[in-house]
Amino acid sequence: MLFTKMQGCGNDYIYIDTNKEGRPEGDLKAFIKRVSDRHFGVGGDGVIFINTLDGKEADFEMEMYNADGSYSEMCGNGIRCVAKYVYDKGLTDKKDLRIMSGGRVRFIELTTENDKVKKVRVNMGAPILEPAQIPVSVEDKKIAESDKIVSLPITVLNKEYKITCVSMGNPHAVILLDESEDLDNFDINGIGPKFEFNPFFPKGVNAEFVKIDDKNNVHMRVWERGTGETLACGTGCCATAVACVLNGLTKDHVTVHVLGGEIEIEWDHDKNVIFMTGPAEIVFDGEI
Numbered sequence: 001m002l003f004t005k006m007q008g009c010g011n012d013y014i015y016i017d018t019n020k021e022g023r024p025e026g027d028l029k030a031f032i033k034r035v036s037d038r039h040f041g042v043g044g045d046g047v048i049f050i051n052t053l054d055g056k057e058a059d060f061e062m063e064m065y066n067a068d069g070s071y072s073e074m075c076g077n078g079i080r081c082v083a084k085y086v087y088d089k090g091l092t093d094k095k096d097l098r099i100m101s102g103g104r105v106r107f108i109e110l111t112t113e114n115d116k117v118k119k120v121r122v123n124m125g126a127p128i129l130e131p132a133q134i135p136v137s138v139e140d141k142k143i144a145e146s147d148k149i150v151s152l153p154i155t156v157l158n159k160e161y162k163i164t165c166v167s168m169g170n171p172h173a174v175i176l177l178d179e180s181e182d183l184d185n186f187d188i189n190g191i192g193p194k195f196e197f198n199p200f201f202p203k204g205v206n207a208e209f210v211k212i213d214d215k216n217n218v219h220m221r222v223w224e225r226g227t228g229e230t231l232a233c234g235t236g237c238c239a240t241a242v243a244c245v246l247n248g249l250t251k252d253h254v255t256v257h258v259l260g261g262e263i264e265i266e267w268d269h270d271k272n273v274i275f276m277t278g279p280a281e282i283v284f285d286g287e288i
Contacts, residue, residue, distance in 0.1 A: 003035075004085060005042060005283040008077030010231025010260025012283065013064075014044045015085055019052045029069030035288060036067040042286065045227050048078050050085060058100040060086055066226030073102030074169030076234015076263075076276050080120040083108045084280040087117050102169050117280065124235070124274040127242045127267075128167035136165055137202045150246050151176070156194045164243035168274070171205045171225075172239035176212070176247060183211045183219055192223025208236045212249050219257045231260030238274045241265035 001024065004015045014035055016023075024031040035041040044067065051061040062082045064072045079099055086092050087110055097108040104125065111119040129148035131138055138144040143152065149165040163173045173195055177183060186209055195207035204225035211219045220240050222233040237256040244250040245267055252267045263278040 001288045002285065003042065003288055004089075004285050005044065006081040006085065006281060007260075007283055008080050008232065008234065008278055008280045009258055009263060011075070011077035011233060012044045012231075013046050013048045013075075013078055013081065014042050015048050015050060015081065017050050017052075017085075017089075017091070018063075019050075019091075023049065028065075032065045032069040033067065042288070045224070045230050046072070046075075048075070048082065050082055050091075052091065053100065058098040058105045059092060059094065060097070060099050062099055062101040064101065066224070067228075068226045070226040072170060072226065074104070074235050075101070076122065076124065076168070076236075076238060077232055077278070077280075078234070079106055079108070079122060080234065080276075080278055080280040083110060083120050083122075084117040084282070087112070088282070104169055119277060120280050121275060121277045122234075124168055124238050124276050126272045127238070127274055128169075129165070129242075131165065134165050134167040134171045135202055136171075136200055138200070148246070150243075154198075154200060156191060156198070164246055166239035166242045168235040168238045170235055171201060171203060172208060172236055173201065173205045174208045174210060174240050174243035176210050176243065176249070181211070183209065183221060186221060188221055188223055188229050192229060196223060196225045206233060206236050206239075208233070208240050208243075210240050210244070212244065213257075215249075215251045216253060217255050217257065218244055218250065221259065232258040232263065234263060234276055234278065237263040237265050237278075238276055241267060242274065 049063040095110040107123040109121040151162045207223045222236040241254040266275045
């Protein structure tokens, strides 16, 4: 089975074209865990299958799995890489693509140079803020029935954090750290899982830990459900920008600095959609 290793700001996955290679036989979860292992496999944050569709609703489907074999509805860095894959490898000559993930279609614009994709801009759709749709499980009926959760205190490991909850097709809890916290030395390996498996989030959650630089720049580290800390998370960058705007801390156009690079996020309030722009790179091709 042929595969391509790709990364977007260091968020790396193993990509497989199911139209050409089919699907792995046997236990899918075991296959994903094995090839994602950075010591005994190819190594990556998970596996993404690229399914060619009939073009009526969408051109392609991104079918994404985390490194632990669990299914994920959406990955911003992943969908940019899918867009580059299908264009660079000749599966399409379109520069305006429709890619489905988790049942939702995203519209994508490609910027090319020498007939190769250099930059990808994704219409990520509207941010989902309603607690039940994210989802979050809140005993307080007033909070549960509110239109959004912004700067809500939650206690983790005997420390209070304020979270803003957003779904970009997958659930996010954005934690805006105070000035006393050092993001570089933040104990994300100890605190991240406490958010991911918190009963507050019945389907788990990606947790973004954020420090504000100025009105147009923030730094973020992310703990992704099913994987752990990654170098970047596209949907997490979108959720981070939304949370920063909702808390009145940044403008609508934000550059999110992650461990693997930079991703530009713009919230178009007139259309109520999030645009994400960032890189996508092929690392190598291989055979399993």
